[in-house]
Amino acid sequence: MLEGLLVPGAVVETADTAWMLVATALVLMMTAALAFFYGGLVRTRNMLNTLAMSFVAFGCVGIAWALFGYSLAFSGARAFIGGGGHFLLERVGLDARGTIPHMLFMVYQGSFAIITAALISGAVVERMRFSAYLVFITAWSLLVYSPVCHWVWASSGWLMAMNALDFAGGTVVHVNAGIAALVAALLLGPRKDYGRRALLPHNVPFVLLGAGLLWFGWFGFNGGSALGASASAALAFTNTMLAPCATLVVWMGLDLLRSRRVTAVGLATAIVVGLVGITPAAGYISPRLAMVLGALVAFPSYFMILWRARTGIDDSLDVFSAHGIGGIAGALLTGVFANDYWGAPVDGGLQGNWGQVGVQAVGVVATLAYSGVMTFVLLKLINLVLPIRAEARDESMGLDIAAHGEEAYTRGEGAILVQGAKS
């Protein structure tokens, strides 16, 4: 992931390119997987709206990234934001960037920008005005995602200069989207029936299918962040398997203690939390410690989810508990477990460098502050011209019909053809 890994003057290696082509496709699939993970958790009448909130990120954020976002993240020599050197894909060609074509690096990074924006949608489902959401995630990807990505991964970024460790996006992707989700949920207010009625997941099988596909895609997310078919990729791949395994075991135990039953939604949630946790550490820590990390991150997220549900905070699909808290825990534990032997640029606390935990905390706090404030400002500004909350009537009816004029599951009974084929 680190742009710093990209040695100038290197040539395109076919093996590295082959792996990165596959990894990019894997990460792109994650946004579709996320759509189903989220979609299964909402009510029937908002299924299409929730799926659409992820799928539109391919369009809005994908284009924003190619036109401006990539340049704002990965060009120029400033510490806080990139420049305009690669606007409109200027000078993004087939020449080597590291050992892969520059264009492939751009599109791989674009797949991260897309899913990060889509992650936020889980906090605003079932009540956000769709047009306002489109404007929001497009602006957010340019004004929040790209700068934070620049700080951490661009060679001139200030967090990169401090040696803040983030192998595949614990801070850039998960803390960033997690805090944005929390702020958006607070600004938008709870759903009309929140706290008064049971708002149940309408399709738990989709939740598990989505989580399974997310895990599959995450091998490209973490494994690809080595930017080549290297030993580092194999380590990240291994850790991406082992950490969520440990999270699952702990989560099952906590579920058993709490309700004497292992829940299926809990299994899906545990997988995501474990994956989030290992993301910043994937290529930097030993597989044994990856299991420890996976086990540890289960605790804060699990109890945050329980606590959140008793508050008035309608972070509907617990984006902050899973991605925000999981991301923070993962980022800090990376500072504890990082090991030069396993490829980390600097050692962590267990190797005697406890200062690294402080460096990690700086990255986390900066991201929380910047993303939180910017999300607040962006939503307030959008709300001036386009109310961010859907009409109360539309919310009751369900946003599938109100916003999209479609239903997820219709048998067509009572449907009279108004316009169709000429008979």
Next chain:
Amino acid sequence: MKLIVAIFREEKLSETLEALFRAEVRGLTVTHVQGHGGEIEPVETYRGMTVRMELNDKVRLEIGVSEHFVDATVQAILSAARTGEVGDGKIFVLPVEKIYRIRTGEEDTAAVTPVT
């Protein structure tokens, strides 16, 4: 002529249909319904949310029968749909004013006599 309406546990549907077919009761309609029969409500957990499900899935059978089929039908349902736990359901036997078979226009008892 009677209309027999039985509401009982969904999981007992196959057994009950078998018993009815063995009793040579053939014409019937099944509707999937939800209801509460005084049973203990199951508790479900979704992340931080715990809910008690007040409604359970039940099926509703409607069977139009001639007088001498009433007992056999009721007995078949009583024996097949029963578990002994609270929530097994009810059988209602209602008088019927008139029956027509749509295909032939036959009326009353002729309309509910199985076609052989």
